Amino acid sequence: MTESHPSDEKPNDGGCKAPHVAHHFDSAQQQYDSAKLGMWIFLLTEVLFFSGLFCFYAVYRANNPQVFVDGHHFLNTPLGAFNTVVLIFSSLTMALAVRAAQLDRNRSVVCLLAVTILCGLTFMVVKGVEYKQKWDHHMVPGQTRIAHWFSDENTQSPPKKFQPDVQYVREHLEEAGHADLDDEELAQRIDNLRSYMGIYFALTGLHALHVIIGVGVLCVVLIMAIRGRFGSHRFTPVDMTGLYWHLVDLIWIYVFPLLYLIP
């Protein structure tokens, strides 16, 4: 819907520019076109950034399929699914916010942006709950090291490998139908778990960073909306933020099945 109304921002006639048009642009239309093209190119770099990770995921999964089978038992699929719904809903409210800005409905813009921000925060809180569970069971990559940085002990740096709660791992695998593991098999499973958690935290961590940045930008746009800066003459910031937010959502839509929904 954002694509169909670029002509809403018409250049002013008579060479007198609107106040929001920067000095180096001839018209609001040129400024809008530049911003849009620049944003799409930036999103392209984001896609390539994540595609490096996805490419790595594909290679790693082809080489070590068992790592993914073992690892995904330890993720909380209901929470992941809930987060997926939250993000998709936030994309809807974001798109509606852009539409409202184009139609001069400033109150709606403010409300919809606020809902989008709340959804982003909800996502982060749920993500935080998931991360906390991993931390409690000693399954965060580099956890021993991170704990060492924040402790007062002045000992030598511990190994980078994390040592998960063995009893927890055994119980969890038994629930998933892998009963009667001997010690050697269990050690192998723990190694797999380490690799899996590395990938899990790399993918979801980078995605979460993008969500945080998105929420930050949304807050700025919300403040601008409260001050009444947007309308049919000018909605570029809402539109650009929307594009970014949709990309963040889109990446999660790939991350979720790749990590949580492994058969």
Added chain:
Amino acid sequence: MNKPLQSKSTTGSYLIDPPGLKSWLFTLDHKRIGLMFLVLVSMALALGAFFALLIRTELTLPGPTIVSEPSTYNRLFTLHGAVMIFLFVIPVIPATFGNFALPMMLGARDVAFPRLNLASLYFYVIGLVFFLLVLIFGGIDTGWTFYPPYSTSTVTPVILAVVGAFILGFSSIFTGINFLVTIHTMRPTGMGWFRMPLFLWGLYGTAVIQVLATPVLAITLLLLAAERLLGIGIFDPKMGGDPILFQHFFWFYSHPAVYIMILPAMGVISEVVSVFSRKHIFGYKFIAYSSLAIALLGFLVWGHHMFTSGQSQLVGMIFSALTFTVAIPSAIKVFNWLATMYKGSIGLAPPMCFALNFIFLFGIGGLTGLFLGSLATDIHVHDTSFVVAHFHYTMAGGVLMAFLAGLYYWWPKMTGRMYNLVWGQVSAWMILIGFNLTYFPQFIIGSRGMPRRYYDYTRLLEVNPEFTFYQIISTVGGFTLVGGLVLVAFILLRSLFVGAKAPDNPWGSGTLEWQCNSPAPHENTPAPDDVGDCYDYNDLEFDEQTKGYVMKQ
């Protein structure tokens, strides 16, 4: 030729308007940002050249000379490579001349996103600081390529360098986005794609690569840092990771990156060759399209860096075949430059001298690349100084020469001063001779088995006693080359104090940036409605009074 502008800008020189240090630090003026980049990349060049001289001095005689530990030598060549690649050759031409000239060539008031442009400058500075921190913490010894598993196990501060390169990547992406958007949306109405100066086609191709390749390096370096810091097993074979995957990712960026370096350089040469031959550029569309062809083909050849890394024979053959295709657009450019010069009225001012250096040295660099692109010969010369020589003929012989050509070419417009042309020519000769003395012997000893990255070659002398002779020549050449660079710096800095005031169009160029005052005024002058052919020199004549070119009456 472009029609003369109705009125020249009334604002003062961009150097003094607006005045004050703060106005420089927070400037959004593309010309100031370009000039500040020029100062910064020149410092990086000096730092990289300093390490190069240490390397050359060490290699002059067999056995340890100035370095007593092999690991110290490893740090020297790593720092030389990393500083030169990430801080000099990648940003040099887009960030300096691209920033300075691109909007003026379009008759635009600025680039599309001036704040992003300033951010690009500051990200460069932050990246520079990280590399200086690496120096303070003793340097790294992985080679500039950061190959794991060594880079995840060495005790040197790899993470600092990796983060520095990551941040410099942002600087590069910002420049790329800015140039793409500016060229797309801010061309004047009368300037179609094929009326653009060819320098802009070079920058356009560069920007495409910057935008498409740099994010992949960013994620790779981030994963490397995470692996080193937190032990996630992505590249480490002990944890099920794949070190070859790092090489694929790394070269997926770093091979296109050499075209980030060379494409804008080729753009500079296209401008300079035409202007100083007083003749229309030959084969405009071929040069323009070859920039795009190089940008696209450059993405398909990364595997030729991994012929000996354990990729399959079939993949090696495919990458080898694709590598040869890059020779075609490169050769198209060289042939067109030569055809432009043919029957031209060639003036050997310093920019043209360096452009000729470029064509000569890049020709050698490009042709020796074919030896490395063929599988069988590559196995023989792999990891020898032949590779070092090839790389430096293309990068130093290519990019550095084009940088100096561009520096001499745009200097009057950037500073408003003319330099001594005769001494400029002397510096071109000195650099040409020094360069060939440095690197040509490395082809010879490389093909006879002198490995790269060895600090002590005593044992090799049993079979090849002549190595010492060639190494001495190479070191003499290295000091001559750096001496030539110091001479260039001296000539240009001297011009700031005693140089004659530069005319508006000292070389008789047809592109728009030469139609304003020298130094350029704060406000760019807009393009005329009818943008003519920027390579048509028939309407320009030399004016004895101003010592510059003016429109014929």
